[in-house]
Amino acid sequence: MIDWIESVLHITVQMGTLYLLASLGEIYAERSGILNLGLEGMMIMGAALSFIFTLAYGHFAAIIISIAAGILMSLVLAVMAIHMRLNQVVAGLAITMLGLGLSGFLAFPDIRKNILLSLNPALPEQALMTQEAPKLPEISIPLLSNIPIIGRAFFHHNVLVYVSYIAALVMWFILFKTRIGLSLRSVGEDPATADSLGVNVFLVRYLATVISGGFAGLAGAYLFIGFHPFWQEGMTAGKGFIALALVILSTWNPLRAVLGAYLFGGIDTVQYRLQLFGLGAQSPYFLAMLPYLITIITLILISFENLRKRIGVPKSLGIPYSREQD
Amino acid sequence: MDELVGLRGIVKRFPGVVANDHVDFTLRRGEVHALLGENGAGKTTLMNILYGLYKPDEGGIYIKGKRVKLKSPRDAIELGIGMVHQNFRLIEGHTVLENIVLGARDLEFVIDSKRRGEEIRRIAENYGWKIDPEMKIWQLSAGEKQQVELLKILYRGADILILDEPTSVLTPQETRELFRALRRMASEGKGIIFITHKLNEVFEVSDRVTVMRKGRVVVTEKTTETTQEQLANYMVGRPVVFRPEIAEAVSGEEVARVIDLEALSDKGIPALRKVNLTIRSGEIVGIAGVSGNGQVELAEVMAGLRKATGGRVIIAGVDVTNKDPRKIIELGVAYIPPESIKWGIIPDMRIVDNLFLKAYRYHPYSNKLILNWRKIFEDSERLVRDFEVITPNIFNKARSLSGGNIQRLILARELSGIIGGGIPKLIVAAYPTKGLDVGATEFVHKTLLKYKKLGSGILFISEDLEEIMMLSDRIAVMLEGRITGILHRGETNIERLGLLMSKAVAEKR
Numbered sequence: 001m002i003d004w005i006e007s008v009l010h011i012t013v014q015m016g017t018l019y020l021l022a023s024l025g026e027i028y029a030e031r032s033g034i035l036n037l038g039l040e041g042m043m044i045m046g047a048a049l050s051f052i053f054t055l056a057y058g059h060f061a062a063i064i065i066s067i068a069a070g071i072l073m074s075l076v077l078a079v080m081a082i083h084m085r086l087n088q089v090v091a092g093l094a095i096t097m098l099g100l101g102l103s104g105f106l107a108f109p110d111i112r113k114n115i116l117l118s119l120n121p122a123l124p125e126q127a128l129m130t131q132e133a134p135k136l137p138e139i140s141i142p143l144l145s146n147i148p149i150i151g152r153a154f155f156h157h158n159v160l161v162y163v164s165y166i167a168a169l170v171m172w173f174i175l176f177k178t179r180i181g182l183s184l185r186s187v188g189e190d191p192a193t194a195d196s197l198g199v200n201v202f203l204v205r206y207l208a209t210v211i212s213g214g215f216a217g218l219a220g221a222y223l224f225i226g227f228h229p230f231w232q233e234g235m236t237a238g239k240g241f242i243a244l245a246l247v248i249l250s251t252w253n254p255l256r257a258v259l260g261a262y263l264f265g266g267i268d269t270v271q272y273r274l275q276l277f278g279l280g281a282q283s284p285y286f287l288a289m290l291p292y293l294i295t296i297i298t299l300i301l302i303s304f305e306n307l308r309k310r311i312g313v314p315k316s317l318g319i320p321y322s323r324e325q326d
Numbered sequence: 327m328d329e330l331v332g333l334r335g336i337v338k339r340f341p342g343v344v345a346n347d348h349v350d351f352t353l354r355r356g357e358v359h360a361l362l363g364e365n366g367a368g369k370t371t372l373m374n375i376l377y378g379l380y381k382p383d384e385g386g387i388y389i390k391g392k393r394v395k396l397k398s399p400r401d402a403i404e405l406g407i408g409m410v411h412q413n414f415r416l417i418e419g420h421t422v423l424e425n426i427v428l429g430a431r432d433l434e435f436v437i438d439s440k441r442r443g444e445e446i447r448r449i450a451e452n453y454g455w456k457i458d459p460e461m462k463i464w465q466l467s468a469g470e471k472q473q474v475e476l477l478k479i480l481y482r483g484a485d486i487l488i489l490d491e492p493t494s495v496l497t498p499q500e501t502r503e504l505f506r507a508l509r510r511m512a513s514e515g516k517g518i519i520f521i522t523h524k525l526n527e528v529f530e531v532s533d534r535v536t537v538m539r540k541g542r543v544v545v546t547e548k549t550t551e552t553t554q555e556q557l558a559n560y561m562v563g564r565p566v567v568f569r570p571e572i573a574e575a576v577s578g579e580e581v582a583r584v585i586d587l588e589a590l591s592d593k594g595i596p597a598l599r600k601v602n603l604t605i606r607s608g609e610i611v612g613i614a615g616v617s618g619n620g621q622v623e624l625a626e627v628m629a630g631l632r633k634a635t636g637g638r639v640i641i642a643g644v645d646v647t648n649k650d651p652r653k654i655i656e657l658g659v660a661y662i663p664p665e666s667i668k669w670g671i672i673p674d675m676r677i678v679d680n681l682f683l684k685a686y687r688y689h690p691y692s693n694k695l696i697l698n699w700r701k702i703f704e705d706s707e708r709l710v711r712d713f714e715v716i717t718p719n720i721f722n723k724a725r726s727l728s729g730g731n732i733q734r735l736i737l738a739r740e741l742s743g744i745i746g747g748g749i750p751k752l753i754v755a756a757y758p759t760k761g762l763d764v765g766a767t768e769f770v771h772k773t774l775l776k777y778k779k780l781g782s783g784i785l786f787i788s789e790d791l792e793e794i795m796m797l798s799d800r801i802a803v804m805l806e807g808r809i810t811g812i813l814h815r816g817e818t819n820i821e822r823l824g825l826l827m828s829k830a831v832a833e834k835r
Contacts, residue, residue, distance in 0.1 A: 179433045182424055190417045197429035198400060312419045 002149065008269055009153030016258075016265025017161045018223050022243035023250065023257045024164070024171055025215025029074075031175065031252055032208035033188040033316040037092025038077050039216050040240025041099020042070040046220020048103035051231045052112060054133040056119040059225055063160075066221035067214045073099065074213020075206075082205050085320035096240070104233045135229045136160065160222045167215075172254040184208055188314035191321040201321055216240070245295035251311045264291045328354050330486050330517040331376065332388035338371055339383050345371040346382070347541040353486065353517040358508055360532035360549070361521045364561055364763030365729060368541040369521050373488050376519075377409050378402035389486070403429075408479025409488040414471050416463045422446070423459035426478050449480050453507040468616060469500030476507070485516045492520070493527060494789065497616055498824035505531045523561075523764070525554045526792065537561055562764045578607035581642055581751045581783035582628065588636030589627050597623035599807040600637065605752060605783040610774065612798030613787040615827050617757075620807040621787045622664050625756040628785070629661040630654040642751050655684060658751035660740035662758045664787075666729075670736045673725035677717060678706040680724045680735060685744040705744060713738035714769065730766025733758065737773055741782075753777060753784045759793060771797060791823055803827055 022039055029036040046066035053062035073095055080091040105111060113128045136158035145155035175181040186194040187204045195201050223236065242264060250257035271287035301307055331353035338346040346368050353359050363369045374380045376387065378396035386393050389405045396402050399409075416425050427433055427442050443459040450457045455473045463471060472492060479487060489508075493501045508518055508531055520532060528535050529549060536546040537560040544560040559565055582605040591597035597620045605611050613621050626632035628639055630651035638647045642657050655661075663669035671680045682702050685691055691698050691705075706720045715734045717727060727735065737758075743749055755774065759767040774797065778784055788794050794801055795818050802812045803826035811826040 178436050180435070182420075182428055182433075182437065186417055186420065186424075186428055189419050190415075193415045193417055194428070196399070196415055199428070315419060 006149055006152055008266075008273060009150065010156070011269045011272075012262055012266040013153055013157065013161065014227055014265070015268045016261040016263075017157075017164045018219055018227060018239060019243050019246050019264050020164045020168065020257060020261035021160070021219035021222055022216055022240060023246040023261065024167055024254055025212035025219075026244060026247045027250065027252050027254055027257060028171070028175070028184065028208045029212035030247060030317055031188045031314055032184050032205045033191065033314055033319065033321070034078070034081055034205055034209050034212075035088045035092060035318045036074065036077060036209060036212045036216075037089055037244070038073060038095030038099065039092075039212070039244055040236055040238070041096035042073050042213055042216035043099075043220035043223065043240045043243075044103040044234065044236045045069045045073065045099045046217035047224040047235060048107045048220075048231070049217075050221040050224045051107060051133055051229075052115055052119070054225055054229075055127050055130070056116055056123065059134075059136055062225060063218065063221045066217040068217070070213040070215070070217020070220070071210050072213070074209045074216070077213070078206050078209040081320065082202060082209070085322060088318050088320075100234060107231055107233065131231045133225060133229045133231075136226045158226050160218070160226045163218075168254045168258050175254060185314075187321075188316055191316055195321075205321075219243070242291050245291055245298075249295055249298045252314060263294075267291060329388070330355050330390060331519075332386075332391075333372065333376065334386045334388065336372065336375060336382045336385035336387075338368075338375060338380060344541050346375070348385070349538070349541070349543050351536060351543065351546075353519055354534075355485075355515050355517055356512050357533040358512050358518045358520055358531050360528040360535040361519055361538065362523065362525070362528055362535055362557060362561060363538035364523060364765075365761060366540075366763070367538040367561075369538055370490065371541075372538070373409070373490065373519065373521060376402065377407060377488065403482065403484070405486075406484045407486040407488065408482065408484035410472065410475045410479065410490065410492055412490045412492075412494065414475055416471060416474060418464045419462065421460050421462055422457055422466075422474050422477075425463060425474060426459070426481050429478060429482065446477060446481060449477060453510055454503070455507070467500075468495040469497070469503065472496070472500075472504065473507075480511075487511065487516060487518045488521070489518065490521045491523070493522070493524065495616060497827045498791065498820050499828055501527075524790070524792075525557055528557065529554070539563060558764060578609075578781060578783075580604055581607050582785070583640045584624075584628065584637065585640070586637035587624070587627060587634055587639065589623050589632055589634050591620075591623060597807050598627065598634075598637075601804075601807070601809055603802060603809065603812075605785055607751065607781045607783045608778060609799040610778050610784040610786050610797050612794040612801040613785065613804055614791060614794050614801050614823055615789075615804035617789055619804045621804055622756055623807075624804070625661070625664070625754050625785065625787060628654075628752075628754050629659065629663075631661075655745060658748065660750035660753045660782075662733075662736055662740055662753070662755040664756040664760070666732050666736055666758075671724045671732055674723055676721050677710070677715070677724050677727070677735060678702060678720040681706050681709055681720075681739050682744070684739060688745060691744075709738040709742055709744070712742065713773075730762050730769070733762060733766060733770060737770070741773065741777060749777060749780045750782050753782050755784065756787045757789065758786075759788065759790065767793075791820055795820075795823075 022043060026036055026039055046069060049069050050062035050066045053065045077091055077095050080086045081088045106115065109129070116123055116128055138156055138158050141155040145151045175184065183194065183199045183204055186199060187201050191201045228235070246257060246260045246264060249260045267287055267290050329352055333349060333351040336346050336349040337344065349368070349372055351372065361369050371380065375382050378399045378401050387396060388394070394405060423439060423443055423446060426446055427437060446459045450473070457470060457473055457477070463474065466474065492504060496504060512518055522528065532549045534546060535549050535552065535557065537544045537557060539561060584601055584603050587598050587601040588596065589598040601624060603611065613624065615621055623632055627634050630646065630649055634647050638645055640646070641654060641659060644657060646654050646657065667673065682691060686697060691702050703720070710717065710720055713734045715731050715738065717731065724732065724735065741750060741753065753774070758770050762770065774784055774786065786794070786797060799815050800812055801818055801823065802809045803823060804810070805827060813822065
């Protein structure tokens with residue numbers, strides 16, 4: 001029984017890390033007023049590229065390239081949303097569509113083979129054809145991983161899980177305790193006032209969007225090499241949108257996002273586990289629906305004016321800023 | 327060094343107008359200097375030049391004796407100039423502390439909230455303000471928000487303070503508190519420029535006063551050496567009637583009654599909570615209160631523009647709750663909307679079109695199908711003349727009119743009887759003099775009093791207590807969607823009104 005709980009918790013954290021990485025960056029973008037709906041597309045590009053680059057050059061290169069791809073895609077979004085002041089929902093969804101299509105194209109066996117050969121001609125034949133790649137090794141943290149039950153669940157993971165722990169803490173601290181965080185939140189609340197006080201609204205929004213792109217790419221890399229190193233087209237399967245929902249559930253707070261991520265991760269895990277026991281097999285959709293149900297309830301709650309103020313929904317979220325339109 | 331600011335021979339031209347015509351202005355250390363003038367007199371332009379927003383075409387700016395060039399507000403801020411704008415520039419969702427330190431240049435990477443909070447509290451206490459730096463802005467009253475705006479400036483160490491009509495959102499008590507703080511700042515050697523168009527405030531707080539008219543300085547005087555009448559003359563350029571003749575209220579028949587009226591604001595929160603009020607013909611009922619306490623919602627529900635969520639509106643004996651505005655218009659209701667440029671006219675249509683926006687569908691201006699343009703033109707000429715709308719012709723766009731003339735146009739459309747022929751039974755006037763110059767204000771007052779005499783019942787909403795006390799036969803005070811009290815002419819004074827307007831009363835209930 002303890003073994004069972006331990007392994008459920010372990011997978012919960014693994015699953016949750018995916019949501020956490022993606023939503024941490026998104027929190028920054030939305031706090032600055034930019035809604036990055038391209039999350040799903042950036043994640044799937046991260047996954048596809050980490051598949052290819054792990055085979056060609058190994059894990060480290062894969063992670064770097066995935067992040068770079070996320071950043072590049074978010075720059076496109078930033079130009080559209082910040083400079084050209086386009087509708088952020090449309091722009092973001094376009095990026096998602098682009099990512100889904102492009103990742104499928106790049107990882108298509110024949111195309112992939114050519115890419116792999118041009119990246120690294122010395123690759124063995126077997127690596128050119130496989131749908132799999134080596135998984136990131138799991139590292140046990142000495143002492144901490146010996147704590148009963150939670151030790152293994154939280155401290156026996158690959159490096160990206162540890163990165164997510166640190167990132168959540170650091171990003172929370174920066175957002176609420178530092179000058180940069182104050183500027184970021186000000187820009188998302190009231191760009192005109194922030195501008196009048198000398199905050200560079202455009203720069204801050206670009207940076208925040210790029211951060212969200214980088215994290216989305218990292219989440220994609222984690223999905224593939226850290227969680228499920230077997231390529232399937234469209235393998236993100238809507239998880240980017242769950243991460244978007246998580247941002248709302250966490251009320252734009254990185255530490256609360258940790259809790260929410262494990263809650264959503266736990267729901268996923270329990271759903272698979274129950275299926276193993278034959279429970280819920282008739283309707284796996286019920287549990288799959290839960291994250292969205294929770295999000296809808298959260299959205300209803302924050303639609304109340306008073307709660308909205310207390311929670312601090314970024315007031316200028318999704319609204320482009322221009323100096324002349326005052 | 328006695329002189330903080332010296333503006334010498336400032337000229338600023340905008341296409342077609344000279345906004346500042348060789349303006350001289352000085353601010354001394356330790357004084358509150360009132361800058362008085364009608365809208366468009368050039369006060370704001372002058373202050374924007376001092377704050378680095380505009381560059382002057384001619385003339386020099388001297389700060390503490392040194393000639394300076396101001397390229398942007400940053401430069402002005404560096405020189406110790408701070409400005410409190412009429413609309414607060416605060417981030418509602420952030421704390422007081424976050425708002426104040428956001429503009430600080432020496433802000434450390436990890437914000438030292440404890441030290442900064444202490445510093446802020448110390449400055450606030452010095453002026454008798456009780457402000458908790460950890461409070462969120464939206465939790466504060468208008469008066470407290472203004473204190474935060476001032477703290478933002480004081481925290482940066484500014485000693486030249488510009489306040490643009492700072493009392494427009496305050497209750498009388500808050501106003502007095504502000505004046506006390508300003509006097510204290512002056513006694514510490516700061517200089518304060520106080521922009522206003524309210525004459526009484528000039529005498530309450532200032533040491534010297536500069537009056538501007540049409541881009542020029544008319545006079546700069548010691549406040550003790552002048553009078554209200556004199557200053558008004560300087561402002562308008564002719565004698566002004568301060569106390570128009572007021573007819574006794576003839577308590578006539580009831581023209582409007584609202585019963586337990588409830589409505590929501592634009593944000594979906596309750597704006598009216600069981601409001602009860604009657605208006606009789608031949609009387610002016612004033613609605614006093616700090617704006618945003620349900621006054622606009624009351625006017626809109628009565629005009630049929632906002633849904634009542636509870637209660638009833640009865641006009642001329644007819645229940646018109648949630649009825650179509652047209653039905654209400656046809657009962658003889660005239661509506662003068664707040665923010666007349668936004669809600670009262672269609673700026674890109676001609677003056678004549680705007681005059682007949684309501685009457686066009688009725689005889690004799692139309693026979694249900696075709697407009698009788700000849701009649702419309704004829705009557706437009708007459709209306710423009712009768713209501714003193716100053717315009718070269720009736721075919722100009724309404725946009726081209728000044729604020730005062732736009733309000734005259736609206737009065738002409740609503741009151742002249744071109745709809746239905748008679749005088750309006752009920753006039754709902756929401757902030758009809760807000761932002762108008764002295765001349766236009768006088769015209770609005772005169773017109774409302776004329777219609778009162780003719781037998782209209784008038785609901786008169788205003789923030790200006792002097793004006794409300796002067797015109798109203800009864801004054802209802804609104805706070806947070808409730809009427810906290812109704813006072814009759816003669817039993818009102820600023821103190822009592824102020825108390826009813828402030829939260830202290832609400833909390834007692």
